[in-house]
Amino acid sequence: MKQPNSKSKLVRALIWTSGTLGGLVLIYMIAMNMMMAQMNSEVPTDLDYSTTRFSENGLFNVSYIASTGTVPVNQLHQWTLHIETPDGQPVENATITLDGDMPQHGHGLPTQPRVTKNLGNGDYLVDGMKFQMGGWWVMDFNVTANGQTDSVHFNMMLKQ
Numbered sequence: 001m002k003q004p005n006s007k008s009k010l011v012r013a014l015i016w017t018s019g020t021l022g023g024l025v026l027i028y029m030i031a032m033n034m035m036m037a038q039m040n041s042e043v044p045t046d047l048d049y050s051t052t053r054f055s056e057n058g059l060f061n062v063s064y065i066a067s068t069g070t071v072p073v074n075q076l077h078q079w080t081l082h083i084e085t086p087d088g089q090p091v092e093n094a095t096i097t098l099d100g101d102m103p104q105h106g107h108g109l110p111t112q113p114r115v116t117k118n119l120g121n122g123d124y125l126v127d128g129m130k131f132q133m134g135g136w137w138v139m140d141f142n143v144t145a146n147g148q149t150d151s152v153h154f155n156m157m158l159k160q
């Protein structure tokens with residue numbers, strides 16, 4: 001006749017627990033490694049730093065000028081965005097949303113800049129621009145005009 005073996009139950013429970021914990025630790029370590037690898041990754045050598053770029057699907061030709069000339073670090077400033085069609089016609093009455101981030105650091109902007117003024121002739125004022133550190137930044141603009149949306153990305157290497 002067999003007796004319920006509470007000792008082996010306990011052992012099994014311990015094995016299960018340590019296995020689960022070990023698995024979690026492993027997942028955590030892999031995630032940390034991936035994060036570190038991303039942070040230590042080199043800036044791609046083939047980045048396009050142009051201030052005039054076509055949107056992803058080629059719908060808009062977009063350029064920017066910073067109110068300060070060169071884009072500063074740790075200084076609130078404005079951008080003027082100019083949007084044209086591929087054949088050079090200014091894009092009027094566009095709706096624009098934007099966001100910026102540092103791909104190597106996994107953080108974004110310290111402010112929430114937005115388009116505050118339609119200046120006409122395809123020009124739009126972006127207020128509240130600020131970059132809190134030097135390095136590689138990417139600014140993303142989503143442009144909707146004439147019922148079509150496209151996004152454009154500007155790479156910047158800011159010097160502190």
Ligand SMILES: [Cu+2]
Binds near residue numbers: 102105107133135
């Ligand atoms: Cu950063």
